[in-house]
Amino acid sequence: MTVMRKALILGALSATLAGAPLLAQGEERMRPVTDPLTLKECGECHMAFPPSLLSPGSWEVIMANLDKHYGENASLPEKDTAAITAYLTASAGRWGSPGVSGTGGTEVTLPRFTESRHFAHEHRRFTPDRLARKGIKSILDCVACHRGAEQGYYDDDD
Numbered sequence: 001m002t003v004m005r006k007a008l009i010l011g012a013l014s015a016t017l018a019g020a021p022l023l024a025q026g027e028e029r030m031r032p033v034t035d036p037l038t039l040k041e042c043g044e045c046h047m048a049f050p051p052s053l054l055s056p057g058s059w060e061v062i063m064a065n066l067d068k069h070y071g072e073n074a075s076l077p078e079k080d081t082a083a084i085t086a087y088l089t090a091s092a093g094r095w096g097s098p099g100v101s102g103t104g105g106t107e108v109t110l111p112r113f114t115e116s117r118h119f120a121h122e123h124r125r126f127t128p129d130r131l132a133r134k135g136i137k138s139i140l141d142c143v144a145c146h147r148g149a150e151q152g153y154y155d156d157d158d
């Protein structure tokens with residue numbers, strides 16, 4: 001099946017099953033982070049995630065709480081925080097996916113795109129057990145399955 005056709009079918013399926021698709025219908029690429037500062041500071045512990053995975057409001061909450069970042073301290077100088085926030089919100093997705101993180105032992109509940117209906121649906125077969133058997137640390141290790149993820153391609157998985 002051609003990539004285009006597959007994307008179209010997946011897009012149509014996803015639209016009916018789980019709301020807004022990750023890739024807009026007919027699109028082949030999810031725009032990766034291109035801003036050098038964001039790539040550097042947000043790509044240190046995990047891949048710098050594509051801005052379109054979350055809404056502007058969700059990115060704002062995440063960026064306002066870098067000192068309590070899912071159990072890590074990811075604080076940055078104020079100037080860098082402001083610049084990255086501006087970049088992420090300007091390229092953010094149209095739909096919100098304010099998943100609620102109840103864990104982590106912090107007072108803030110940070111949004112997670114992994115809890116958005118569409119992401120969860122696309123990746124529903126990857127239980128932690130299944131990931132462990134494949135030797136993949138976390139579903140956040142996009143590149144383990146999508147080798148072109150850093151370039152924005154997500155259709156080369158198996």
Ligand code: HEC
Nearest residue numbers: 041042044045049069070072073074084112113114115138
């Ligand atoms: C010091 C390491 C570190 C840095 C630097 C860092 N992160 Fe994270 N990030 C984490 C950890 C740890 C998690 C939680 C991983 C998990 O739950 O498996 C996380 C999770 C996330 C998630 C939630 C993903 C999901 O849906 O589960 C987002 C979004 C995120 N980070 C964005 C950012 C952004 C934006 C930056 C740059 C400002 C950044 N991170 C920098 C360590 C870091």
Ligand code: HEC
Nearest residue numbers: 007010022023122126139140141142144145154155157158
């Ligand atoms: C364990 C493997 C695995 C990991 C890790 C993984 N994915 Fe996926 N992803 C898949 C599979 C399988 C599909 C199903 C769609 C398909 O068959 O093309 C998928 C679907 C997608 C799609 C929809 C593709 C399309 O053609 O509509 C996007 C976008 C996506 N993943 C993004 C991500 C991102 C971003 C991450 C990291 C935060 C990630 N994935 C992590 C395996 C994975």
